[in-house]
Amino acid sequence: MPFIIFALLTLTCARASDHDLQHLPKPFAFRDSKAVFADFEEALYEVTYDINTRQAVAKTQIRFLTIEAGYPVFDSVKDPTTLSLDGKPVTASLTRTPGQETSVRVIERLTAPGMHQLDLTLPLTDLVEFRQDGVKSAFWTSDLEERRFLERYLPANLEFDQVKMTLILRFKGLTSEQTLYTNGVVHRFDAQTYEIRYPSHFTSSSIFFHTAPKGLYPELRFGLRSIDGRELPVVLYTNGGVFSSSLERLKDRVTSVISELERDYGPFPHPSITVYLAGAGGMEYCGATMTDMSAVGHELFHSYFARGMMPANGNAGWVDEALASWRDDGYQAIGSLSGSTGMSSHPYYTRSTDRAAYSFGERFMSYLDGKTRSKGGLKPFMRHLVATRIFRPFHIEEFIGWMGEYYQASFVEDFKRYTYGTRSFESALPVRASHEIHQKLHPEMLQSLL
Ligand SMILES: [Zn+2]
Numbered sequence: 001m002p003f004i005i006f007a008l009l010t011l012t013c014a015r016a017s018d019h020d021l022q023h024l025p026k027p028f029a030f031r032d033s034k035a036v037f038a039d040f041e042e043a044l045y046e047v048t049y050d051i052n053t054r055q056a057v058a059k060t061q062i063r064f065l066t067i068e069a070g071y072p073v074f075d076s077v078k079d080p081t082t083l084s085l086d087g088k089p090v091t092a093s094l095t096r097t098p099g100q101e102t103s104v105r106v107i108e109r110l111t112a113p114g115m116h117q118l119d120l121t122l123p124l125t126d127l128v129e130f131r132q133d134g135v136k137s138a139f140w141t142s143d144l145e146e147r148r149f150l151e152r153y154l155p156a157n158l159e160f161d162q163v164k165m166t167l168i169l170r171f172k173g174l175t176s177e178q179t180l181y182t183n184g185v186v187h188r189f190d191a192q193t194y195e196i197r198y199p200s201h202f203t204s205s206s207i208f209f210h211t212a213p214k215g216l217y218p219e220l221r222f223g224l225r226s227i228d229g230r231e232l233p234v235v236l237y238t239n240g241g242v243f244s245s246s247l248e249r250l251k252d253r254v255t256s257v258i259s260e261l262e263r264d265y266g267p268f269p270h271p272s273i274t275v276y277l278a279g280a281g282g283m284e285y286c287g288a289t290m291t292d293m294s295a296v297g298h299e300l301f302h303s304y305f306a307r308g309m310m311p312a313n314g315n316a317g318w319v320d321e322a323l324a325s326w327r328d329d330g331y332q333a334i335g336s337l338s339g340s341t342g343m344s345s346h347p348y349y350t351r352s353t354d355r356a357a358y359s360f361g362e363r364f365m366s367y368l369d370g371k372t373r374s375k376g377g378l379k380p381f382m383r384h385l386v387a388t389r390i391f392r393p394f395h396i397e398e399f400i401g402w403m404g405e406y407y408q409a410s411f412v413e414d415f416k417r418y419t420y421g422t423r424s425f426e427s428a429l430p431v432r433a434s435h436e437i438h439q440k441l442h443p444e445m446l447q448s449l450l
Contacts, residue, residue, distance in 0.1 A: 036070030099347030208288035322361025340421030
């Protein structure tokens with residue numbers, strides 16, 4: 001029904017989700033039809049931490065759009081305990097994608113294109129720790145393994161999709177106070193009830209969320225003047241012990257890094273800065289990071305590239321790690337490059353980032369910088385991207401096209417040769433320090449950082 005699709009497209013473009021439809025993964029064969037990816041318009045999460053029974057439950061309501069008939073796709077690592085589509089109970093099957101890249105949940109109901117509502121409940125058990133005085137809980141993520149974004153904790157879409165998300169928190173039976181560290185707008189109803197609204201450009205890799213009993217972590221709050229005149233609220237906090245004396249040092253580091261980044265790439269793109277000094281590598285979020293002291297620059301750089309210029313899938317995810325590593329090593333330029341990788345050419349539904357980004361990816365950026373030296377190198381292009389295309393998830397092919405437009409030259413052959421290969425030459429290169437920045441943190445390790 002082309003007319004219906006056209007009407008739906010027109011309707012949704014008006015709602016500014018055209019980027020989502022542009023990056024909607026293609027359907028794959030499923031049952032008698034196909035599994036179709038959806039454009040989530042809005043997700044309402046209601047998480048109840050019951051302090052007395054020491055259990056946490058997440059109720060979720062998602063409104064989504066599909067543009068063709070099929071079995072709708074979503075994801076959650078945990079099995080839903082209740083699930084309904086458009087008010088009627090339904091089941092969902094955990095299904096491998098055709099190239100075995102990843103798993104998603106496919107709703108077992110053939111569904112007409114249009115707006116739909118998914119209601120589901122699931123237990124929240126990962127990174128939750130109940131205590132006498134409250135609860136510790138976080139939604140920390142990783143891009144080095146699949147299914148480690150928001151879907152690890154709550155029902156979510158793949159990373160391409162920008163979703164208006166609201167999180168309601170209920171601390172049932174709480175007799176003391178909780179502190180929330182997050183990159184959304186917090187509204188407190190009472191000591192037991194909060195609402196957090198996240199910007200509508202957020203994806204499954206954007207949210208920083210951490211709550212703990214009040215007073216548990218030493219913290220430092222201050223205002224940082226942006227080059228555009230805004231006073232950015234900054235929250236620095238740490239998990240105590242040897243780190244508690246480091247907050248003043250962290251303040252100096254954050255201040256100097258923001259000044260460097262604003263000079264290079266323009267005003268900080270987020271309305272606040274949250275840094276959790278946890279001491280085990282780092283991970284980036286929109287305007288926030290969990291990090292150690294050595295990775296502060298790398299992680300805040302990601303607020304521009306990764307959580308500002310957002311990858312829409314795994315094959316675009318290496319770009320920001322390559323750029324961050326290139327910055328970490330002082331923006332070096334080289335004239336030639338040998339080797340190749342398949343960083344851009346993993347199977348279609350790949351969700352995680354190729355680790356070659358940190359080593360070969362960095363050298364590839366050095367090579368591109370050398371190649372564009374006569375036009376100022378790569379940094380002016382990066383600044384241009386932040387100014388013109390921030391908060392629009394991209395595929396690698398778009399990035400290559402934008403680069404061609406900016407320099408009035410084609411880079412297709414360079415990317416093909418060095419990032420669309422089949423072999424990884426990473427092992428031939430020395431391991432770089434920045435490779436260790438995003439450590440693969442085991443669940444027990446993350447739990448210890450709560
Ligand atoms: Zn990184």
